[in-house]
Amino acid sequence: MAQLLKMAGVAGWPVHHSLSPVLHNYWLRHLGIKAAYTMFAVHPNEAIYAFKTLKKTTIEGLNVTIPLKGLAFQAADEITPDAVKLGVCNVLYKRGGKLIGHNTDMEGFAAPLLEHVGHHHILNNAVTLVGAGGAARAVLGSLLALGAPEIRIINRSDERAKNLATHINIPNLYACDWSDRQSAIMGAGLVINASAAGMAGNDKLDIDVGGMMKDSWVYDLVYTPMVTPLIKQAEKHGLRTIGGLEMLIAQARPSFKLFYGCEPPKNIGARDMLIKYLKAAK
Numbered sequence: 001m002a003q004l005l006k007m008a009g010v011a012g013w014p015v016h017h018s019l020s021p022v023l024h025n026y027w028l029r030h031l032g033i034k035a036a037y038t039m040f041a042v043h044p045n046e047a048i049y050a051f052k053t054l055k056k057t058t059i060e061g062l063n064v065t066i067p068l069k070g071l072a073f074q075a076a077d078e079i080t081p082d083a084v085k086l087g088v089c090n091v092l093y094k095r096g097g098k099l100i101g102h103n104t105d106m107e108g109f110a111a112p113l114l115e116h117v118g119h120h121h122i123l124n125n126a127v128t129l130v131g132a133g134g135a136a137r138a139v140l141g142s143l144l145a146l147g148a149p150e151i152r153i154i155n156r157s158d159e160r161a162k163n164l165a166t167h168i169n170i171p172n173l174y175a176c177d178w179s180d181r182q183s184a185i186m187g188a189g190l191v192i193n194a195s196a197a198g199m200a201g202n203d204k205l206d207i208d209v210g211g212m213m214k215d216s217w218v219y220d221l222v223y224t225p226m227v228t229p230l231i232k233q234a235e236k237h238g239l240r241t242i243g244g245l246e247m248l249i250a251q252a253r254p255s256f257k258l259f260y261g262c263e264p265p266k267n268i269g270a271r272d273m274l275i276k277y278l279k280a281a282k
Contacts, residue, residue, distance in 0.1 A: 006035035007058060008259035011042045011050075011072075012065035017200065017224050019245075020063055022277050023252055027264040035260055042068060051075035051092055054099055060259045061093030063252070066196070069134045076101030085141050088134040090251070093258045102258070105138030108251020109221070110146065112242050117190065117217050119146060125189025125216075126150040130205065132160035135221055136194040140168065152176050152184040154207075155195070186211050193220045193230055204229040210237045217241065223248050226278045245274055 010020040016039070024037035040062070042050050047068045052075050054062065064072040069088035073079065076089060077098040083089045089101035113122070127148050129139055132155040143151055151173040155161035161175035176184040185191055185207060197205035199222045209218055209230070218234035223244030234241050249270050256264040 006033070006060055006260060007038070008035075008060045008062065009038040009040050010063040010065060011040045011047070011068055013041060013043055013047075013067060015039045015041050015065065018065060019223065019248060019274055019277070020065075020252060023249065023270060023274060024256060024259075026270060026273055027256060028260070030265050030268055031262065033260060033262075037259075044068060044071060047071040048075045052099065054092060055094060055097065061091065061255075063255050064090050064092060066134070073101055075099065082106060086134065086137045088137070090134075091255050091258065103138065104251040104254045105135060105247075106141045106145075107254060108247045109139050110142040111250035112246035113142070113219065114146075116240075116242050116246075117219075121189060121217070122146050122148055124149070126152065126187055127190045127192065128152045128154065128184050128188040129192050129194060130154055130197070130207065131192075131194035132157065132164045133194070136164065139192055139194045139221075140164075140173070144168075144170070144173075148172075152188065154178055154181045154184050156197075181207055182211070185209060188212060188216065190217045190219065191234075193218075193222060193228075196222070198222045198228040198230050200224045209234050209239060212237070212239055214238055215240070220244055221247055224278070226275060245271055248274075 010018050018039055021037050021039055028035050048071050051072055069090055072089040072092050078100050080102040083101045083103040086103050089103055090105055091102040093100050153161045153165055153175045156178055158177050165173055165175040193205055196202050217240045219242040220228045220230045221244045222228050231241050253264050
């Protein structure tokens with residue numbers, strides 16, 4: 001009897017912009033694994049039902065993107081500690097007849113940060129975080145674990161930023177009004193965009209990083225376009241940058257292992273492959 005093809009994918013609404021299928025299938029081809037990774041457009045109104053039916057399918061699991069991460073959390077039978085910390089899931093997978101909700105965003109965010117910026121810089125500089133959604137929570141979880149001494153949250157909705165800061169409730173983390181966003185950026189050694197601003201089809205992020213010190217970093221989690229308006233602006237001012245492709249690859253690695261039972265290959269040019277793909281897709 002022929003062995004069933006292992007299948008996994010990414011669910012979102014919309015989902016056509018996702019690079020996850022390109023990345024996962026690249027790893028599968030390189031490893032010679034007979035499996036596939038595809039995308040599923042799932043309407044939020046149908047998401048919980050759709051996720052719960054995964055247990056009746058041959059699909060190994062799903063990555064979950066906006067706006068379905070909270071619904072994935074609700075649909076899961078069990079939640080891992082990393083997902084509990086954030087209150088959302090970006091991974092669903094099956095184990096022992098149960099649907100497990102997990103989150104790889106903290107790991108995905110932290111790996112490029114430590115590789116490029118380094119722990120010493122994080123321990124000795126204020127951080128300004130733009131955004132107050134699920135991605136921002138993952139960023140905060142990582143920054144707090146890494147010992148960031150001061151974290152300033154700004155968001156176009158002041159209320160959401162204040163609610164997030166109040167929920168975490170620690171002295172070195174506080175929300176600043178959007179109208180005072182430039183003051184929140186001044187003196188920061190690291191600015192992180194965890195919002196959807198700057199993504200293809202969205203308005204660009206309305207901040208000016210020109211006043212940051214020259215050894216500062218800007219980390220934009222958006223990866224479509226590959227070079228966002230924020231990254232362009234930061235590079236124009238001589239700042240160091242990390243783009244969203246870095247986090248995409250880092251958060252995909254643990255997902256791949258959960259779905260296919262092995263580590264994805266390293267040092268095979270996944271980032272270069274994605275850059276080439278994005279340039280060809282223009």
